Amino acid sequence: MVKIGINTSCFQKHNRPGIRDILAFVFDNNFQVVEFRDEYPFAEDLTVEDIQWAREQMEKRGLWCSVHLPFYDLDLSAFREHLRMAAVHSVIKSVEVAAELGAGTVTVHGGSMKRNYYSAEWEKTAEELSLDSLALINRECKKRGIKLLIENLNLFSDRVHRVHALPAKLVETKAQLGDNIGFTLDIAHAVSTPLNPVEYALALGPENIKLAHLNDNNLKSDQHLGLGMGRIDFRSFMKTYLEEKWDFPLLFETKTVEYALTSKAYLEKLIKEIEE
Numbered sequence: 001m002v003k004i005g006i007n008t009s010c011f012q013k014h015n016r017p018g019i020r021d022i023l024a025f026v027f028d029n030n031f032q033v034v035e036f037r038d039e040y041p042f043a044e045d046l047t048v049e050d051i052q053w054a055r056e057q058m059e060k061r062g063l064w065c066s067v068h069l070p071f072y073d074l075d076l077s078a079f080r081e082h083l084r085m086a087a088v089h090s091v092i093k094s095v096e097v098a099a100e101l102g103a104g105t106v107t108v109h110g111g112s113m114k115r116n117y118y119s120a121e122w123e124k125t126a127e128e129l130s131l132d133s134l135a136l137i138n139r140e141c142k143k144r145g146i147k148l149l150i151e152n153l154n155l156f157s158d159r160v161h162r163v164h165a166l167p168a169k170l171v172e173t174k175a176q177l178g179d180n181i182g183f184t185l186d187i188a189h190a191v192s193t194p195l196n197p198v199e200y201a202l203a204l205g206p207e208n209i210k211l212a213h214l215n216d217n218n219l220k221s222d223q224h225l226g227l228g229m230g231r232i233d234f235r236s237f238m239k240t241y242l243e244e245k246w247d248f249p250l251l252f253e254t255k256t257v258e259y260a261l262t263s264k265a266y267l268e269k270l271i272k273e274i275e276e
Helices: 019-028 048-061 081-101 120-143 167-177 197-204 234-243 257-275
Strands: 004-007 033-037 064-068 105-108 112-114 147-151 160-162 181-186 209-214 250-252
Touching: 004 257, 019 033, 019 048, 048 081, 064 081, 081 105, 081 120, 105 120, 105 209, 112 120, 120 147, 120 160, 120 167, 147 167, 147 209, 167 181, 167 197, 181 197, 197 234, 234 257, 250 257
Parallel strands: 004 033, 004 250, 033 064, 064 105, 105 147, 147 181, 181 209, 209 250
Antiparallel strands: 112 160
């Protein structure tokens, strides 16, 4: 059975919905997995009572929980050490929230570097700083029994060097940091590379993928559209997913709630057509 879930990025532009309202939506629409996006003001609005209530409700209903660690105004490969360590500290605080919620995994974005300012010679330094930051975060995850999932980033802009855009760098990082590292496969990011989503998944090793983000785009930019609104070939991906009996959960990471719901209907119909 395919586990279908939702990343709460679709609530980001709403008027500060709390975790109780978010979970009511998740339960009402029969999602089996939730990935809380910990960008401001998610954690800032949480109370001890909210966390306890949410954890009890998720455990009671068998809802699998993950947390997407913050990245929006942070950089794990920042050249200024005090800025990089502030980013690491912020991410670790999010890991602590994930542990309180009972999350089994957390998703992280590796570092990046602005190519329009720094030359290619600096890319190796950015990669080394990113690795050091991830090692510190992974250490905290291991203490709490949480698996750290590195997300593949996109290559849509040639002005930014994103450390973990290609499978080889992700696999290399896992080899360097150890077995507690897994991957979050973002299909909409994968299409920005020379590989299609199936090829990308195979290059990572499907057994290493613990979550997948699904949203659509025009193959030119990261639009976070609902499935079927862009040009990504989800049919080919899902055909392989089902034939190979891959079992990592599929989470919609769209920019609106409406896109998440239409994506759910689209995917369920697609799965039914392929199985028939």
